[in-house]
Amino acid sequence: MSWVANVMMSVDVADSASVEMLSEWLRKDAPRRAQPQAHGVGFLKLLTTPGTNEWGGWKHPECEVWAGALNHADLDALKQRVFETAWREPNLVQLLVMDQQEGFFRMWMIRDNELRQFAPLQPDEEDEGFYRG
Numbered sequence: 845m846s847w848v849a850n851v852m853m854s855v856d857v858a859d860s861a862s863v864e865m866l867s868e869w870l871r872k873d874a875p876r877r878a879q880p881q882a883h884g885v886g887f888l889k890l891l892t893t894p895g896t897n898e899w900g901g902w903k904h905p906e907c908e909v910w911a912g913a914l915n916h917a918d919l920d921a922l923k924q925r926v927f928e929t930a931w932r933e934p935n936l937v938q939l940l941v942m943d944q945q946e947g948f949f950r951m952w953m954i955r956d957n958e959l960r961q962f963a964p965l966q967p968d969e970e971d972e973g974f975y976r977g
Contacts, residue, residue: 847877849919852911852940852949853888853926856933863888863910869925876916885917919943923952927959945969 855863867888876882888910892899899905914922919941926939931954939959940949947969951962967974 847916847944849914849917849944850911850942850949851888851914851917851922852909854907854909854936854938854940855931856936857908858932859937860890860908862929862931863890863908866925866929867910867912870912870914870917870922874914874925875918875921877918879916882916886912886914888912923959926952927954 853863853866870885871887873883874885876885889912891909891911892905892907894904922941923939926937931937934954937954939952941952942949948964950964952959953962954960969975
């Protein structure tokens, strides 16, 4: 059985190589949730290349967005790796994560030398009345 986490990242174009290195770490070395002996959980793909832009609208996005569906990823290890990466523009790094049983993305950004969750904090899927049906 799989456990999928949807992950998206937006970074400054100057940090493309850092995301590529992060993607290789995810592919080969990232630890798996509850399986410390296993490594490799997937990879990130650039979604905003001009030639293959799949977004709607008449213009190409003016940002870099990477995404991947990770299998059994240790998300705490991923967040730590993102935080520890030597980004050229750390204030522009955005990490969006939607874990298997979550219904929306959580956004993480680097501020004041720490990785912080910005939106949303509450309510979440465990709160009574979150789901209407």
